[in-house]
Amino acid sequence: MRKENDRPLHENRVDQPFATLNRFHILVHVSVTLAVLYYRVSRLPLLLQLSFTTLAWILLIGSELLLFFLWILAQAYRWRPISRTVFPERLPEDGSLPPIDVFIVTADPDKEPTVEVMNTLISIMSLDYPTSKLHVYLSDDGGSPITLSATRLAYDFARSWVPFCRRYKIETRYPAAYFSGSNVESVGSPEFQEERQRIKLLYESFKKNVEKEKDKTKSTQVMTKRVQDQPSCIEIIKGDQEMSTSFEKQAEIPLLVYVSREKRKNHPHHFKAGALNVLLRISGIISNSPYILVLDCDMYTNNPASVRQAMCFHLDPHLSPSLAFVQFPQNFHNISKNDIYCAELRSVFEIQWKGCDGLKGPILSGTGFYIKRNALYGARPGQKSTREGFNSTEIAELKQSFGSSNEFIASFLHNRRNDLDNRATTYACSQEATLLASCTYEIDTQWGEQMGFLYGSVVEDYFTGFHLHCRGWNSAYYIPPSPAFLGSVPTSFSDTLIQRKRWMYGLLEVGFSRFCPLTFGISSATCMLQNMCYAWQAFQPLDSFSLLCYGIIPQLCFLNGISLFPEVSSPWFAAFVAVHLSSLSQHLREVLYSKGSLRTWWNELRFWMIISVTAHLFACLNIIMKLVGMKGVINFDLTNKAVRETQIQMYENGIFDFEGTSLLLIPLTTLSILNVATLIGGGCRVIVQKSLHDLFGQLYISCFILLISYPVLEGIIIRRDKGRVPTSITLWSIMLTVILLLLFG
Numbered sequence: 254m255r256k257e258n259d260r261p262l263h264e265n266r267v268d269q270p271f272a273t274l275n276r277f278h279i280l281v282h283v284s285v286t287l288a289v290l291y292y293r294v295s296r297l298p299l300l301l302q303l304s305f306t307t308l309a310w311i312l313l314i315g316s317e318l319l320l321f322f323l324w325i326l327a328q329a330y331r332w333r334p335i336s337r338t339v340f341p342e343r344l345p346e347d348g349s350l351p352p353i354d355v356f357i358v359t360a361d362p363d364k365e366p367t368v369e370v371m372n373t374l375i376s377i378m379s380l381d382y383p384t385s386k387l388h389v390y391l392s393d394d395g396g397s398p399i400t401l402s403a404t405r406l407a408y409d410f411a412r413s414w415v416p417f418c419r420r421y422k423i424e425t426r427y428p429a430a431y432f433s434g435s436n437v438e439s440v441g442s443p444e445f446q447e448e449r450q451r452i453k454l455l456y457e458s459f460k461k462n463v464e465k466e467k468d469k470t471k472s473t474q475v476m477t478k479r480v481q482d483q484p485s486c487i488e489i490i491k492g493d494q495e496m497s498t499s500f501e502k503q504a505e506i507p508l509l510v511y512v513s514r515e516k517r518k519n520h521p522h523h524f525k526a527g528a529l530n531v532l533l534r535i536s537g538i539i540s541n542s543p544y545i546l547v548l549d550c551d552m553y554t555n556n557p558a559s560v561r562q563a564m565c566f567h568l569d570p571h572l573s574p575s576l577a578f579v580q581f582p583q584n585f586h587n588i589s590k591n592d593i594y595c596a597e598l599r600s601v602f603e604i605q606w607k608g609c610d611g612l613k614g615p616i617l618s619g620t621g622f623y624i625k626r627n628a629l630y631g632a633r634p635g636q637k638s639t640r641e642g643f644n645s646t647e648i649a650e651l652k653q654s655f656g657s658s659n660e661f662i663a664s665f666l667h668n669r670r671n672d673l674d675n676r677a678t679t680y681a682c683s684q685e686a687t688l689l690a691s692c693t694y695e696i697d698t699q700w701g702e703q704m705g706f707l708y709g710s711v712v713e714d715y716f717t718g719f720h721l722h723c724r725g726w727n728s729a730y731y732i733p734p735s736p737a738f739l740g741s742v743p744t745s746f747s748d749t750l751i752q753r754k755r756w757m758y759g760l761l762e763v764g765f766s767r768f769c770p771l772t773f774g775i776s777s778a779t780c781m782l783q784n785m786c787y788a789w790q791a792f793q794p795l796d797s798f799s800l801l802c803y804g805i806i807p808q809l810c811f812l813n814g815i816s817l818f819p820e821v822s823s824p825w826f827a828a829f830v831a832v833h834l835s836s837l838s839q840h841l842r843e844v845l846y847s848k849g850s851l852r853t854w855w856n857e858l859r860f861w862m863i864i865s866v867t868a869h870l871f872a873c874l875n876i877i878m879k880l881v882g883m884k885g886v887i888n889f890d891l892t893n894k895a896v897r898e899t900q901i902q903m904y905e906n907g908i909f910d911f912e913g914t915s916l917l918l919i920p921l922t923t924l925s926i927l928n929v930a931t932l933i934g935g936g937c938r939v940i941v942q943k944s945l946h947d948l949f950g951q952l953y954i955s956c957f958i959l960l961i962s963y964p965v966l967e968g969i970i971i972r973r974d975k976g977r978v979p980t981s982i983t984l985w986s987i988m989l990t991v992i993l994l995l996l997f998g
């Protein structure tokens with residue numbers, strides 16, 4: 254019989270029959286697409302004399318080839334999707350569990366409301382794990398006094414909250430959600446009731462005090478715009494000893510460290526990746542845990558069991574030596590029922606990451622992952638994480654990679670793992686910590702290039718994870734029965750556009766660098782399919798070219814009576830229909846498989862087209878500008894987490910909020926208007942000339958786009974509220990449409 258601790262901590266299985274259906278679908282789709290491409294190419298020579306038609310034809314072939322190329326890359330996700338199960342009850346007892354450091358990053362108390370960030374912090378401190386093995390680090394990139402004082406207040410509240418949650422096994426550990434009234438008030442013993450009431454009052458007063466601090470800082474005008482020039486500040490949060498009851502004094506709660514790194518105007522700070530690397534170093538000389546959980550400031554703990562679930566992978570002796578990180582899906586608490594901006598990222602977290610998981614593992618997703626510290630230090634799989642000692646040449650080499658701090662390098666030594674309390678108090682405020690958090694520390698080191706989170710792209714998560722996979726590491730993806738973490742999504746169209754543009758730009762930065770996933774790492778990683786997954790991410794914004802062509806050319810040709818598709822009775826027409834139906838049905842099948850509805854399917858289809866000709870297009874333009882040496886760099890503009898009431902209402906009701914969308918919207922509105930104009934003009938011609946037979950394909954495309962762009966047209970023509978399309982944008986778009994019609998009409 255096998256011993257208890259020999260039983261596996263996790264299991265996985267290939268998603269069947271989904272995977273087989275996928276492979277069958279690939280076969281069908283490739284066949285019909287090849288037919289279409291054959292038709293296009295074989296007709297090309299016949300057209301060589303007619304210039305406008307030829308150009309149109311060539312652009313359409315280009316668009317179709319590009320879409321086909323992206324589609325092929327995306328099939329790597331469909332090849333071998335897997336699902337995982339864990340058995341946390343089989344983990345070793347608490348005493349033998351490894352310590353964990355948690356990194357939470359925040360940057361701006363205006364865009365990231367302090368009370369919510371503190372709620373996140375408190376929920377993380379109450380994770381279901383031995384408190385002495387949990388160390389929480391909060392990075393405040395804004396260096397704002399309000400965040401520091403709120404952190405102290407949060408710590409005081411956590412001293413009551415954490416023991417309360419543990420004693421009564423509270424499931425909801427995000428105080429704001431727990432007290433939001435959705436919980437049944439009257440269940441539980443009288444003793445519990447009383448305790449709950451007491452904690453609730455403490456929570457209310459905690460919130461009030463944070464607001465008070467906010468007012469205070471506002472009135473003394475310390476709260477400026479995001480400070481770019483600030484000294485470092487590192488503090489071990491101790492809390493107010495006098496305020497707590499004797500029970501809470503004894504109760505252990507996780508170590509909490511506040512870190513605000515030094516920032517100077519003429520030193521690049523590398524945004525979130527830079528902040529995480531500072532935490533990596535500071536935590537290295539304090540708690541130095543072998544595993545790290547990274548969270549954005551809005552990603553609170555919804556299910557305190559995630560640590561143990563992650564440990565089921567990290568502590569598996571077979572998997573562990575090559576496992577760099579365990580990624581949890583990003584789930585969100587403020588998604589509306591009719592998610593018009595597709596913020597849920599269903600395809601990513603329900604389809605794509607599962608697909609990668611059957612290869613080398615999910616792509617690092619910025620937040621909600623448990624990563625091995627050693628993997629971030631540039632180690633290769635299986636390399637020992639700690640050493641017994643170094644000789645002087647080794648020390649010199651290490652300093653070249655990791656910078657000059659002796660303390661930090663000593664943290665690699667085996668015998669440095671004990672004595673946390675002492676180290677915490679000694680080092681937190683020491684010169685060493687100040688050195689490690691200084692803006693010059695990384696100069697001439699390999700931080701951001703080989704070590705820690707990498708700086709080469711604004712999507713530091715994707716880029717860092719890609720390097721880990723190329724170095725031979727694997728990752729695991731686990732979707733727990735109830736979401737481990739919940740974050741917030743942008744709820745206006747303009748915020749969505751800014752976020753997507755930043756992501757797409759960051760991905761293109763990697764795609765068009767020497768780290769292009771189609772070439773880089775192919776030799777070492779030996780997993781072609783995994784690299785295809787990375788390549789699809791990197792090149793997905795290129796679909797903007799295809800969609801732009803498909804939004805202009807068939808329409809202009811329709812207006813001019815030029816046919817671009819085979820006539821309805823031709824068998825070639827059937828090939829086009831088959832490709833169209835095949836891609837729609839593949840998408841629909843996946844949506845239904847991941848428990849979406851028809852409406853989800855339609856919303857995603859519409860959103861893809863909308864985002865492609867806006868955010869994707871501008872990301873491409875920016876990257877071209879950057880590549881040719883013009884200024885086109887996109888910075889890490891924070892996603893707004895503080896929202897207006899009207900904005901939420903529109904989002905809840907499924908109405909597009911175009912307020913503040915600026916230039917980014919122009920291609921979309923122009924295409925919508927152009928489509929209407931050509932549909933009317935071309936429609937009249939079809940009736941007069943009775944040419945429907947030849948132009949049916951284009952008529953169909955125009956009608957389809959009309960349906961897709963309905964919310965945009967409504968925002969231009971019908972709506973009168975604040976969220977309508979800004980008049981200036983409408984005027985610009987009309988002008989551009991007129992120009993296009995004059996040129997080609």
Ligand SMILES: O=c1ccn([C@@H]2O[C@H](COP(=O)(O)OP(=O)(O)O[C@H]3O[C@H](CO)[C@@H](O)[C@H](O)[C@H]3O)[C@@H](O)[C@H]2O)c(=O)[nH]1
Nearest residue numbers: 358359360394524525528549550618619620711712891892
């Ligand atoms: O200079 C900066 C900029 C951002 N952040 C923090 O980074 C986190 C993510 O920023 P957010 O504005 O929420 O960006 P999102 O686009 O929502 O983030 C997604 O995309 C990022 C990559 O672009 C990933 O890093 C994130 O984990 C992922 O949630 C937040 O906690 C910020 O406070 C910093 O600490 N310093």
Ligand SMILES: [Mn+2]
Nearest residue numbers: 549551741892
């Ligand atoms: Mn975010």
